[in-house]
Amino acid sequence: MASLARARTALPRTRKIAPFVRTLQTAADSTQLHQDASHSEPFSVKLHEDSFRGYKTDAPSLDLEVTKDGLLKMYKQMALMRRMEQAADSLYRQKLIRGFCHLTIGQEAISVGMEQALTRQDNIISSYRTHPFAVLRGGTVVSLLGELLGRQCGISKGKGGSMHVFTESFQGGHGIVGAQVPLGAGLAFAAKYQEKPVATYTMYGDGASNQGQVFEAFNMAKLWNLPCVFVCENNKYGMGTSAERSSSNTEYYTRGDKIPGIQANGMDILAVVKAVQHTKDWVVSGNGPILLEFVTYRYGGHSMSDPGTTYRTREEVQRMRSTQDPIRGLQRYLEEWGLASEEELKRFDKDAKAQVDQAVEEAKASPLPEDNELWTDIYNKGSEPSYIRGREREEGHHF
Amino acid sequence: MNLYQAVRDALSNAMMRDDTAVVFGEDVAFGGVFRCTMGLAEEFGRERVFNTPLSEQGIAGFGIGLASMGHTAIAEIQFADYIFPAFDQIVNEAAKFRYRSGGQFNAGSLTIRCPSMAVGHGGHYHSQSPEGFFLAAAGIKVVIPRSPIQAKGLLLASIRDPNPVIFMEPKILYRSAVEQVPVDDYQLPIGRAETLVSGSDVTLLSWGTPIYHCETAMHMLNSPPETLARHVPESLRSAKVELVDLRTILPWDVDAIVESVTRTGRLVIVHEAGRTGGVGAEISAEVQKRCFLKLDAPVKLVTGWDTPVPLAFEKFYTPDALRVLDALVETLSY
Numbered sequence: 223m224a225s226l227a228r229a230r231t232a233l234p235r236t237r238k239i240a241p242f243v244r245t246l247q248t249a250a251d252s253t254q255l256h257q258d259a260s261h262s263e264p265f266s267v268k269l270h271e272d273s274f275r276g277y278k279t280d281a282p283s284l285d286l287e288v289t290k291d292g293l294l295k296m297y298k299q300m301a302l303m304r305r306m307e308q309a310a311d312s313l314y315r316q317k318l319i320r321g322f323c324h325l326t327i328g329q330e331a332i333s334v335g336m337e338q339a340l341t342r343q344d345n346i347i348s349s350y351r352t353h354p355f356a357v358l359r360g361g362t363v364v365s366l367l368g369e370l371l372g373r374q375c376g377i378s379k380g381k382g383g384s385m386h387v388f389t390e391s392f393q394g395g396h397g398i399v400g401a402q403v404p405l406g407a408g409l410a411f412a413a414k415y416q417e418k419p420v421a422t423y424t425m426y427g428d429g430a431s432n433q434g435q436v437f438e439a440f441n442m443a444k445l446w447n448l449p450c451v452f453v454c455e456n457n458k459y460g461m462g463t464s465a466e467r468s469s470s471n472t473e474y475y476t477r478g479d480k481i482p483g484i485q486a487n488g489m490d491i492l493a494v495v496k497a498v499q500h501t502k503d504w505v506v507s508g509n510g511p512i513l514l515e516f517v518t519y520r521y522g523g524h525s526m527s528d529p530g531t532t533y534r535t536r537e538e539v540q541r542m543r544s545t546q547d548p549i550r551g552l553q554r555y556l557e558e559w560g561l562a563s564e565e566e567l568k569r570f571d572k573d574a575k576a577q578v579d580q581a582v583e584e585a586k587a588s589p590l591p592e593d594n595e596l597w598t599d600i601y602n603k604g605s606e607p608s609y610i611r612g613r614e615r616e617e618g619h620h621f
Numbered sequence: 622m623n624l625y626q627a628v629r630d631a632l633s634n635a636m637m638r639d640d641t642a643v644v645f646g647e648d649v650a651f652g653g654v655f656r657c658t659m660g661l662a663e664e665f666g667r668e669r670v671f672n673t674p675l676s677e678q679g680i681a682g683f684g685i686g687l688a689s690m691g692h693t694a695i696a697e698i699q700f701a702d703y704i705f706p707a708f709d710q711i712v713n714e715a716a717k718f719r720y721r722s723g724g725q726f727n728a729g730s731l732t733i734r735c736p737s738m739a740v741g742h743g744g745h746y747h748s749q750s751p752e753g754f755f756l757a758a759a760g761i762k763v764v765i766p767r768s769p770i771q772a773k774g775l776l777l778a779s780i781r782d783p784n785p786v787i788f789m790e791p792k793i794l795y796r797s798a799v800e801q802v803p804v805d806d807y808q809l810p811i812g813r814a815e816t817l818v819s820g821s822d823v824t825l826l827s828w829g830t831p832i833y834h835c836e837t838a839m840h841m842l843n844s845p846p847e848t849l850a851r852h853v854p855e856s857l858r859s860a861k862v863e864l865v866d867l868r869t870i871l872p873w874d875v876d877a878i879v880e881s882v883t884r885t886g887r888l889v890i891v892h893e894a895g896r897t898g899g900v901g902a903e904i905s906a907e908v909q910k911r912c913f914l915k916l917d918a919p920v921k922l923v924t925g926w927d928t929p930v931p932l933a934f935e936k937f938y939t940p941d942a943l944r945v946l947d948a949l950v951e952t953l954s955y
């Protein structure tokens with residue numbers, strides 16, 4: 223093995239990108255106005271020409287129609303999500319949140335942009351880095367923070383914790399890496415069977431992309447032509463392992479064999495919106511599955527127990543924060559296109575902070591789950607075994 | 622040395638003696654989540670200590686293939702909770718390789734390490750004790766150490782055992798258990814329980830973390846704190862409890878346990894996993910059969926509940942000293 227392994231390390235580690243391939247644009251603010259921005263009517267903008275790349279399919283067009291209201295809404299949502307995650311961060315540091323906690327700071331454009339482009343009838347299923355989806359798709363900041371704190375007001379009654387959050391239109395919240403991907407194929411099959419014109423967005427990370435079941439799900443989806451968009455959130459790392467070290471092919475959008483794919487700038491929220499509109503159209507028009515890779519970045523550590531600086535440099539993190547931040551990107555659009563002043567945006571930030579501060583207090587005031595919740599939700603109510611055994615006879619629970 | 626350092630020391634010893642030994646798993650080249658492989662890549666080179674992609678089934682299968690070519694394969698599954706994606710490889714490939722090839726091939730030089738058991742706030746996917754799931758996988762061994770000295774000696778023995786071994790490390794002990802661990806290469810026997818305290822009135826059997834709760838419970842029994850005194854009859858306070866660490870879960874040391882229970886006439890088994898289908902159930906069935914006429918009380922199990930390991934109720938789920946004390950009192954006064 224030693225000699226074999228040596229041969230392996232002699233192979234070039236970083237693949238050289240062939241000169242004719244253009245690299246994806248990952249700036250958060252490279253979209254241009256097409257016409258004057260209107261305060262009341264929809265207007266069109268042009269995305270940067272390198273916002274997308276296509277595999278076995280054309281890249282989406284660069285034209286996108288937006289509205290002032292839509293842009294402001296996304297700004298407010300991103301600001302709120304970031305505040306909420308920052309609050310989770312500090313609650314964790316105060317040891318009020320226990321367990322494992324993964325934050326989305328840096329990746330807000332994806333959840334908010336997807337929410338903007340989809341309806342509540344569409345499905346989204348993802349991993350454990352999913353707090354925003356739960357709030358944006360039917361939950362509240364209180365219910366999310368309450369879940370992290372393990373309180374009754376939590377979105378899973380305080381029984382799940384950070385990795386286990388669900389709403390009717392967000393199918394969770396899955397902590398076993400890759401496990402949700404075949405589930406996504408199942409969700410898509412159900413939608414197709416019921417002839418619903420909806421898309422299922424099945425999400426996973428660059429690390430998760432190497433789980434065998436991801437490929438099993440791809441095959442089923444293509445075999446049965448399922449309306450499923452497989453979304454790889456490529457934030458460049460799976461815990462401490464960079465994409466280059468975990469994946470022989472880091473062009474995640476090309477990993478579907480016969481399934482076409484699109485790579486999109488996940489830092490420019492407008493590119494996210496466009497990519498989601500495009501892929502939703504694709505699957506609901508009966509074209510079968512499609513892969514969608516968002517190139518993004520997580521600012522913090524993998525989870526709260528990872529400082530996030532042992533496997534990447536502080537400079538790298540700092541550079542991403544200062545040059546590609548999705549919230550600052552949208553802020554620039556709003557200001558430069560004359561849709562909102564700096565003061566207005568500051569006020570939105572303040573509102574977000576106030577809303578989160580209040581939610582923290584509300585969630586903290588919620589009681590811990592009742593003891594008997596330990597026994598519920600294991601089996602279907604009414605069809606459970608008559609008795610679930612505890613450690614001692616007296617500790618068991620009779621239904 | 623604490624337990625994670627003892628594990629690291631064992632790995633270093635193993636790699637020093639054996640050029641074919643390689644260590645791999647998710648993030649192990651950076652030291653791993655629990656620091657058990659810290660500095661190994663620097664010491665032995667990245668070709669012998671390397672990160673794998675995030676694919677447990679692949680890690681186990683790859684390790685089996687490597688082992689079958691005569692290499693010493695030491696894999697890490699980041700948490701015992703993530704051993705389930707690798708379950709098929711372990712149960713159907715590793716365990717049966719020797720048998721189904723009529724002895725031509727085997728994965729005997731494979732060792733899979735994984736952090737196991739509760740931490741107090743790990744919840745559904747970070748606090749499970751899956752050892753019981755492997756009981757029926759004839760062909761593999763399952764070992765769980767209780768302390769740094771044990772961890773080092775048992776891990777070296779597991780690595781060198783000619784059968785595939787799953788080595789589960791109680792993760793809460795990684796930092797909290799500290800001992801003077803010999804830096805030399807040494808091994809402790811697999812398949813053998815260890816009597817930690819001799820006694821004649823009841824056998825108290827456990828492994829991993831709950832051993833420490835058992836120890837506390839024994840102190841409580843002998844000299845109960847005031848608040849508990851009325852629950853502990855005077856007559857039981859001088860009872861001699863025999864504390865046994867099972868150490869190897871598969872194959873478990875039937876002879877030692879039967880010998881002990883034959884002497885004491887009573888058995889209390891403590892483990893963190895839920896009771897149904899657990900290791901305790903297996904042991905009690907065997908002990909009732911072999912010691913039927915010697916038993917003065919039914920075998921008593923103190924275990925987790927038959928629920929998922931609940932994040933919100935984790936402390937309530939795992940057996941603690943009080944539960945063990947209660948079980949001792951009940952068994953002794955049966």
Ligand SMILES: Cc1ncc(C[n+]2csc(CCOP(=O)(O)OP(=O)(O)O)c2C)c(N)n1
Pocket residue numbers: 351397398399400426427428429430431457459460461524647675677699703706
């Ligand atoms: C089956 C399984 N193996 C390992 C883990 C531990 N783990 C949790 S997240 C993670 C990294 C995942 O990286 P990626 O898919 O890129 O997602 P990201 O965290 O970057 O969002 C690992 C190894 C797990 N939860 N499940």
Ligand SMILES: [Mg+2]
Pocket residue numbers: 427428429455456457458459460461
């Ligand atoms: Mg990642």
